[in-house]
Amino acid sequence: FFLLQAFPGLPHAFLQIVHFPIAGIGIYMFLRERKTTFIPAIVSGIAFMFAPPIIAVIASGQAMKIISITYLPLVLWAATRFLRHQTWMNFAFAAVVCGLQLQVGHVQIALFTWMMLFLYLLFFLYALIREKNLKRTGILFISFLGLLLAAVCLGAVELFPLYEYLPHTTRGGFTLLTQHPEFVHSSFEQATQWSFSLKDFFTFFLPFLFGDTSGSIYLGSLPAGAFPNYSGILVLLLALVALIFRRKELLIVWLGTSVFLAFLLSLGKNFSFFYKLFYNNVPFFNSLHHPVAALVIVYFGLAALAGLGLQYLIYTIKKLLQEKKDLSxxxxxxxxxxxxxxxxxxxxxxxxxxxxxxxxxxxxxxxxxxxxxxxxxxxxxxxxxxxxxxxxxxxxxxxxxxxxxxAKISRNGFALGILLIVIADLWHVDYKLNKTENPVDVKSLVENDPVLTQLKSDSTLFRVFPAGDYFNDTRLSAIGIQSLGGSHAARMQTFTEFIDRTGLATNYIQKFHPENDDQEEADSFTLQQQHEILAQHRMQQKLLSFLNVKYILSPQPLPEYGLTLETQTHKFMGDRYVPLLLYKNQSVLPRAFLVGKYALADSAETIPEKLTALLFEPDSTVLLEKKPQGNPQPDSSAVCEIRSYTPNRIDIKTEAKHDQILVLSDSYYKPGWSAFVDGRATEILRANHAFRAVYLPAGTHEVVFSFHSMAFTAGFYLSLFSIPMLIGCFYYGYRRAEIKSE
The missing domain is CATH 1.10.287 (Helix Hairpins)
Structure with a gap:
């Protein structure tokens, strides 16, 4: 999977198409191995593969999430097969499938998958202990740990960099600034914001009760428009048949328990006592957001139980007919x-x-x-x-x-009828979910939008600041324009703190255009208060200039303090068109520049105060956490030029008569980035809380920022080494099977 991602021209849509059938194949094989007949197994495969919540993930463009979900049934089939029949061939196949799911990189889905698998192990061990088969109990547990280790080794190329990056993100980061209660990003409340509620439970029966994707109306309890949790009404009823009439079977107990526990987990803050048991005790669980994602286990469990329930009805009809009982x-x-x-x-x-x-x-x-x-x-x-x-x-x-x-139709005719109804039911809901806008062609998107045309025509190195409601807009990334906003599942912690504590994301526009509730208060502002607002705006403009923000997107007019209106248009947001104004920042600073003055932060808690001070001039002064070498001095003749700028390497040439500090307004990330001055390694200083700086002595220098992740390198070679090892396990098992057959 990692090798497939390496092809730059390979779209995510292709990867989804390749992986999508795996969802159905996995659950089909899972049931067929348990002696479920063809049509019930097909019903389960279709019920999961075309479940509306799964289709909605595809429609929303969450490529990595859907690919990880498609592996879930295959992982459960391969792993449970190995635990039941412990052969080297089964071990190798299960390790490959589990490792591929880990390589996708969606940790939350992978963790839920392994939690369900661990529950299976517990049920299996319990059954063996009841049989007093202690020897096999120990072998089974060791086999499970071996499978987990092999899967982690194969997925190390993705897991190791994630493990390295996680502590520096909003999901796992912790600095002194995060102690402030207003800016806790990895708190329990933040992690459980997307919690399922009993109100939304009705969408298991009535898919569009609280709105649908055709408009902006959503009346449910989640923070924003959510997908229906509908899996098909017959799927739900057949699952109940299995739970009621086959309740003594270990497989049914495991699936039913998994569905129940996953549902409780999805409630998150709405059942906080239960969720905190995992949040506080399960490794990495406190880094997961969206408890509602646990419902993927519910969708799988219901689909599998539906096939088993249909199998029971077919068997019951056959038994009654064979016994020639009166069925009237x-x-x-x-x-x-x-x-x-x-x-x-x-x-x-x-x-x-x-x-x-x-x-x-x-x-x-x-x-x-x-x-x-x-x-x-x-x-x-x-x-x-x-x-x-x-x-x-x-x-x-x-x-x-x-x-x-x-006896008007055969048992297979009955099963086929149920299959057709399930397909029609799911198609009806999936069709509505998939009635989204046509795929956006980037070229036509730019040509038809004067704002994007203006941005694409600028060949310099710059960033865009999407202000107000546009802050989370992802269109800029789609056309290759660097933005301070957008959406990211795990932002850098220090960068997020910088944006929050300086008010750029929350009140850059709002201070001039308050909400209706605050309008009356705003109308009564004194002259001094208005002056303070303008002073704050100037301060924020300085910080935007430091961040290499050349353009600002705004839905509202802005005071043209250092700004010029370049062009404007309208954009459809929600259920209405809103203005889109493009301003050009006349005082923008280059991505890298030299300063001759610095200030030291007394503590991490004083950094926001100093950054937002009116006297702070980021174009000539940098805020550092430790004193640099030498004696930097202002130098009006200092020159800094970026020769090359790529994601993993930045080449800069500088010239100055006095010692200087080179400031680079890219995120400070210590594990991967290194700096070299004239070929010699030098220390990267944390600048303005979230960015980079390097001390330079007087003279002409070649500065190189280079990224190299030891975690990625170690993970890559470990995954590479795992491949021949697993091939060897498979071949060894194959040879043993051949010898036994002879």
Whole structure:
């Protein structure tokens, strides 16, 4: 997998297409090995592969997450196969599959997969202990540890750099600044922001009850629009059949327990006692965000249980027919259940107006809010649409079951009918989820947008600051423009602190254009307060200049203090068009420059105060944590030129009459970056809390910043070494099997 990623022209879409069938194949093989017949195993494979939450991950462009999810069933099949039949061939295959999932790099999905596998181990060990087979118990546990070690070795090329990087990010970073309660990024509250709730549980039955992806309306309890958790109503009912009628089987107990525990985990802060047991005790668990991601185990468990439930119904029909029992009573009960389900839907439809009035009378304030009333009626219409689809699928399932009991169709015909209903049900929801905008062509995107055209026409080295609502916009990255904003799963901790404590992300625009709730207070600002706001704006402009921000994107007009309006357009955000203004920063500093003065921070807690001081001039002074060598002095004739700038190497030429400090406004990351002055290694100083600086004596110098990760190198060679070892294990097992067969 790592080698596939190395091809620069290989799109993520291709990787998703290649891996997508693995999701269905894995669960199919998992059930077939447990003597499940063809059609029930196919139902499970399709139920997981085309589950709406899985399709929604693809539609949202989360390539690495979906690829990691596709490996989940294959990992569980291969690993449980090895634990049940401990051969060298099974060991090698399981280690390869587990290692490939780790190489994808989505640690959260991989961790949930291994937690489910560990639960399987516990159930297996319990069964062996009950049989008093202590010898095999010890061998099984050692085998599990060996498999885990082999998988980690194969995935080391991805895991080692992640382990090295994690402590420096918002998910695992800790500095003195993070003690401030307002800026705790790895706290329990931050980690559990995306927690599932019992309110959203209804989307397991009614997928679009709280809104859909066709608009910006979302009425659920998560921080933003979320995907429905619908896995198919027949899938859910068949899973219940397995849990009820096959509840004594160890496989069913394991799958049911996994689903239950994963559901509790997904609740996060809404069931904090349970979540904290893992958050405080399981390695790396406190670095994971989005507890709702644990629902992937629920989707897998429901799909697998559905196949096992369908298998039970097929077996039950066969057994009853073989015993030549009178099935008319059972068929009559099924028919009655069908009529009840359909009749209840009809009654609800007849009472639609009455129920709507009851809800409105229960909350009379909503009648005064036209928008709220519109949302309520829209939600009501969506409820009835979803409910009728659910009724239709359930009645279809009952109808096929009825005809199978009446011997009007064969058992395979019944199973095939259920399969067709599951496909139709999932297609209906998946189609709505996939009705997203057409894939964006980067070339046409730039040509049709005057702002992006302006940015792409600038060939210099610069950054863009997307202010206000545009801060998390990812379009700039899509066209290769460096931005201070955008979205990243694990930002550098110190950089995030710099952006937060200087107010760039929170009040750069807001101080001039407050929210409606603050407008009255803003209108009463005194002249002195207005002067303070302008002074703060000048301070922020200095910091943006230091950050090599040449352009600013804003949805609101800005005071043109050092700024000129270049062009403007509109962008569709949510359900409306908003202005997009492009300002050019006339005082932008180059990415690397020389200064002759420095200030020392008394402590980490004083850094934000000094950075935001009105007298701080980042173009001539740098804030350091330790005293540099020599005696830097201001030098107006000093020259600094970037000769080459690539992700892993930066070449700079400098010339000055006095000692200087070279400031580079790139993130300070000690584990990987090294600096060389005229070929000799030199210390990289932390500048302005989150960036880099190097002391330079007077004269002409060639400065090189070079990135080399020891963690990546060690992981690469360990993964490379693991490949022939696993091939050797497979060959050894193959030869042993041949000898035994002879």
């Amino acid at each position: 009573q059972i068929a009559r009960k099924v028919a009655i259940a069908l009529y009840i389900v359909f009749g209840f839907a009809c009654v609800l439809t007849i009472l639609k107006g009455v129920l709507l009035n009851l809800v409105q009378n229960w909350n009379p304030d909503i009648l005064l809010d036209a928008n709220g009333l519109r949302l309520l009626r829209g939600q009501f219409e969506q409820f009835y649409a979803d409910y009728w689809f659910m009724t239709m699928w359930i009645c279809g399932g009952f109808l096929f079951f009825y005809y199978a009991l009446k």
